[in-house]
Amino acid sequence: MIKEFHNEDAQKLADMMNASDEAWPGGFTHGMDFTAEGLLEDRKRENTLATYCAWDDAAIVGIAEITEFWRDTNVLYVDFLNVVPTHHGRGYGRDLLITCVEKATQLGSKRLDLHTWSGNMKAVPLYKKTGFFWVPKTLVYMRNFLPLILNLQVARPFFQKHNWYATFKRELEVEEDDFNGVYPYHWEEDGDILHIVIDAESGGVTQFENNDFAISQKVGPAFAGEESSVTWEIRNKTPTSLDVAVISHGDEGITIDFRDSFTVSDTKVVTATVSIDPDIEIRKKEEPPHQLMTDVIVNGRVLPLVSGLRVVHGVQVTTFPEYVVITPGEQCITVILKNNKHVQVEGMITCYTTGESHPFSISPGYSEGIPFSFHAVTDCELQFVVENSLPVHTVPVRVTTGGAVIMQKGKEVILENLQARIIVSLAGGKTSVYDKNTHETVIKFVSDELGPPYWPSELFKTPYTVRMQQRNGKVRAEFTAYSKKHSTTLVRRLEMDAGPMIKMEYSFTPQRDVYVQFGGETSGAGGILTLPLKEGFVSEPTVEEDFPLGHGDLPENPGAYKEQWMCYQEDESAFGVIWEKCAKINLRSYSFPGIIMDTRNLHPLYLYVGRGTWKDVRKTWSMLHNVTAPPAEPQGIWSVNPSLVMTAEDMITAHFTLSNRRKRPLKGTVNTQPFQVSRGSPFVFEATFETSDIGIAKQSLQVETDLFSREIPVTVVRAGKKESKVLLDEGGTIQVDNGLYRFEVAPSYYGSVIFWGTDVNHLLTPYPEIKQLGWLRPWYGGIHPIVFAEKRDFPGRMHKEDFSYSITERKVHDISWKGVTVTSTLQEIKGIQVETSYLTTGYSNILAICHTLKNLTSAPHSLYSGMSFYVQPDGSLANATLYYNRPQLVQRKRTPYGGASVCREWAAVQGSSTFLTVLGNSIYTLDMEKDGAHVFTPQKRNIPGNSQVSEFNYVVAARSLEESQAYRVLRDLQWD
The missing domain is CATH 2.60.40.10 (Immunoglobulins)
Incomplete structure (x- = not known):
């Protein structure tokens, strides 16, 4: 039994879908069960015209959903069809499809379409048996013209006597239906026949035959600026003459005004000339063709015949590159000529703009590339004319000196800079983003969708207009479309300059209680999607892990995201979306997440297009939101x-x-x-x-x-031995001994560590004196904090400050760490307090250092701070060898020549047996020739009012370079 779906049946529908995995390549649920709540939520997003369920007693065993087709008008689409595998072969799929065909017929549609896959061996024959044809050269797009045919006046007598499904005659091979541009339908029963041929281009009837007569319409090739022909053949199959009238006309640019009437006793062939305007619009293959329409009236019954004319130029002219954006000066482009005729074509092509001409000779169906040179310092147009051909082919040329340019080419508007090209079609506003570095389209079918429901959007079939501006390397395009459904005018503005960031804004007049969704499809090659969730950043391949699946697989609430951005990354290209405020994030399978905004509370969106990773998108977000982004590393899902x-x-x-x-x-x-x-x-x-x-x-x-x-x-x-104790001795200095290593802190001497080691001091210090080291004066040495306001002030003036101390104990991983905290309330930078804790645990080779800046005021501060490490591993500078990564491993031995380097995370200085290792977020190394190699960890810190920032540094005595590098994991420690 087939019945329409009702919301109270949602759980039974979910049960059916969860039992359907084996019927779909790669599975259907992909490991995540459908729920009644999720299905009902998904239904709110789609503009479903009808949903039919197949029932077996009290269980739903199949489903078919019909929506409007997103591209063509008056066409419906089987958006979803499924029968649970246990009920395959029992007629449920057939009954669902028959119901869909009859619903489309009832609604007056001209066609019903669907998509499937070529290996669907069970379903493709069923689709064909119910009237679908596999469009050649597609994977697998099927069209069904039965809704048009069943509504034909001249076909009704047959279908009043015969069941269309039972009498339909069809070959059911699982292969493309290539019938030379037509789709034949044939019915036969009890001596009655009905044969109707559909023109593949127009989707209209081009041939009709029943027991009484046969009529056909055929058109010749259609070339712009040339004449074609149309031929009608009328064959009388009865002993009585037929009264026939033929009235024919064409679309704009197709000139035919043929009217004639005659009597047909046997067969009559009529031919007329069709003139095609030389400036006729050349339409893309996904656009509907021009049409030649004829009303044939037979004994008072009207039969409309329609033929599609896919008009092309006899010699098609395109260029490489397709969109000509150049720098000033001498340039060269390649003009590509394609022979669309069935005979050899010879002639001359001339650039009117420059006067340059070249001969050509091209075989049928082949192309030839011809180079043309030109000089341009400003935007211009190149005009090309093919000998004996009327159309002038105009190629817009945009000249850039590094900024953005804009142009219109046919129905496309192109915004382009050195990183990216954005192409917006005025036929539906569909947008694609092309990365010029990787030469790949990273996001396609980006569109404006109003709802809910959002899909399919009426705007896909709505014409857009555009206003363009270009000034001082910055371009602006304003795209406008009218929504009949919501009675509002949508405006989408795009702004591009020389950088990778594109600003996008929406406005609606008048405002309505409606939401707008912006999103699109990824290239499908398996790029990486990065999302900043509150529980942690996530980076995951979009194909490898079926990520995300939609219907709640990831959170849709913007509040679940720590930051307002996301990034799709493929090869070396990044496409990011940054928002200020949105209502919902729609994560769809194999699509870039859709950003949904309330049209009554709109904020700009920003796109990032160009070389880079999620880090570049995040950096742009940080700049736009005027916030400091803390370090973060994404994990897998x-x-x-x-x-x-x-x-x-x-x-x-x-x-x-x-x-x-x-x-x-x-x-x-x-x-x-x-x-x-x-x-x-x-x-x-x-x-x-x-x-x-x-x-x-x-x-x-x-x-x-x-x-x-x-x-x-x-x-x-x-880290040490639990049975070993940390002993503290407070005197003029504080000594801390963990049984393996000991360190000594002199609070009054710059708050510094003046000794760390066993019997030998690994630190270089003049304690208790104050001396000079190279260009550094005064120099205290050892380990101590540094704070300064400007980068040029390194290493700062904390030697002018006073320090106090306290005994400290902290825990990490249930291990007690003890030591000394030195504190200074700065006098030279008012309102800042510096706390530095030196910590160790029993029998450990690790010295942990917690460096904290406290802002004691309500005003924000921006400072540089960190630690200084003056080292002499194993008590000697003689052979101290410095190691760091930048990004490869670098080694620096003692020479008469010094140097400095900025690196990250890790540096080590080798002595006779010890690799003295320093770990921190930012590492600055200083090779001071004979005075050794030393390490610093300064970095800029922005401290809001009445708050604090902290960082842990570590000093480790490692036994080898490999062990030294292994200790980098300490930076991942989370302290209590």
Whole structure:
């Protein structure tokens, strides 16, 4: 039984869809079950004209949905068709399709379309049996003209006597239906026949035959500026003469005014001439063709015949590049000539603008490229004429000196700079974004959708107008369209300059209670989508992990996003969207997320197009929102944390959390423990590792799912020994001894660490004196904080400040760290207090340093701060060798020549047996020739009023370069 869907049936529909995986290549649910709530929410977004369900007793076993087709007018589309696999072959799919065809007929549509895939061996024959034709050279687009045919006046007598489905005769091979530009329909029963041929270009009837007569209309090739012909053949199949009248006319640019009437007793052939205007619009293949329409009246019954004329130039003229944007001076473009005729074409092509001419000779169907040179310093047009051809082919040329340019070419408006090209079609406003660095279209079918429901949008078939401005390297385009559905005029403004950021604004007149969605499809090649969720940044391939799936797979509430941007990245190209405020984020399968805004509360959108990554998009967001973006590193859509654990014992049992940031559940085992996780429902488990020596050990967790086996690396830091104590001795200086290393702090001496080591001091210091080191004076050495207002003021004047101290204890990973905190309330930079904690744990080779700036005022401050590390590994400068990454590993030995470098995260200075390692966000190394190699960690810090910022630095005594680099994981420690 076939019935229309009702909302109360949503759970039964969800059950059917969840049981349909095996019927779809790659599965249907993709591992995330449909819910009644999710289906009803999805239905709000789509303008579904009818939804039919197939029932088997109390269960839904199939569904078919019909919407308007997004491209052509008066065409419907089977947006979704599915029958649960257990009920295949039992006629449910047939009955659903028949219902769809009859609904389209009832609504007066001229066609019903659908898409499927070539390997759908069960369904394609069924589609063909219900009237669908596989359009040649598509994967797989099918058209069904039965709604037009069933409504034909001259066909009704046959269908009043015969069932259209039962009497339809058709070959059902799973292959393209290539019938030389037509689609034949044939019915036959009890001696009655009906044969109707549809013209593939126009979608109209071009041939009709029943028991009484046969009529056909055929047109010749259509070339702009030339004549064609149309031929009608009328064949009488009865003993009685037919009274026939033929009235024919054409679209704009197609001239035919043929009227004639006659009597046909046997067969009559009539031919007329069709004139085609030389300046006729040349339409793209996705646009409807020009039409030649004829009313044939047979014994008082009207039969409309329609033929599509896909008008082309006999010699087609295009250019390479297609859009000519150049720098000033001598330039060359290639003019491409294609012979669209069936005979050899010879002639001359001339550029009227420059006078340059070239002969050509081209075989049928082939193309030839001809170079033309020209000189341009301002925007201009190149005009080309082909010998013996009337149309003048105009090529707009835009000259840029580094800014943006704008041009209109036919129905396309192009905004272009050195990074990107944006193409907006005035036929529906569809927009594509082309990256000029990778020569790939990164986002396509970007469109304006009003709703809900949003899909399919009426604006896809709405003409747009444009106003363009170009001034001082900046361009602006204003696209306007009228929504009949919502009775409002939409304006979309695009602004582009020389940079990678494009500003986009909407306005509506008058304002309506409606939302606008901006989004599009990715290239489909499997790029990376990065999203700044509140629970962590996520970067994930869009194809590899079916990411995102839509219907709630990722949060749609903008409040679930930590920052207002997202980025699609492919190869070296980044496409980002940045917003100020939006109502919802629509994450759709294999599409760039749609940004939905309330038209009564509109804010600009910003696009980022060009070389780069999500970091560049985020940097642009930070600039637009005037905020400082803290460091962040995206994870995959699922992760296990922490990746770093610390212990002071021979064995550690650590707690881990396996998190999934999407709604689609992840199922499997981790270290043989079963789990199922989805967004908001993590799995917490324990794992035990053995440790022996102090240092870094690499361990792993084994994750097994049906799809993959993966080892998750875990770094175990053996920081010391729990049984060892940290001893503190307070005197003029404070001595801290952990049983392996000791350090000594002199609060009154710049708040510095003056000793760190075992028997030998690894730090270079003149304590208790104040001396000069190279160009540095006064110089205190050791380890101490630095603060300064301007970069040129390095290393600052904190030696002028007073310090106090306190004994400190902190915990990380349940390990106690003890030491000294030195504090200075600055007098030279009023309102700033500096706290520096020096910490160690029992029997550890690590000195942890927490450097904190406190803003004691309500006014924001911007400062540079960090730590200075003057080192002499193993107590000597003689052979101190410096290592750092920039980005490759760099080594600097002692020479008479110094140098400085800025790097990140890690630097080490090698002594006779120790690699003294310094870790920090920003590293500045200073090679001071004979005076050694030293390390600093200054970075700019913006401190809001009455707040503070902190950073941890570490000094580690490593035994090898490899171990030194391994200690970089300490930067991931999260302190209590």
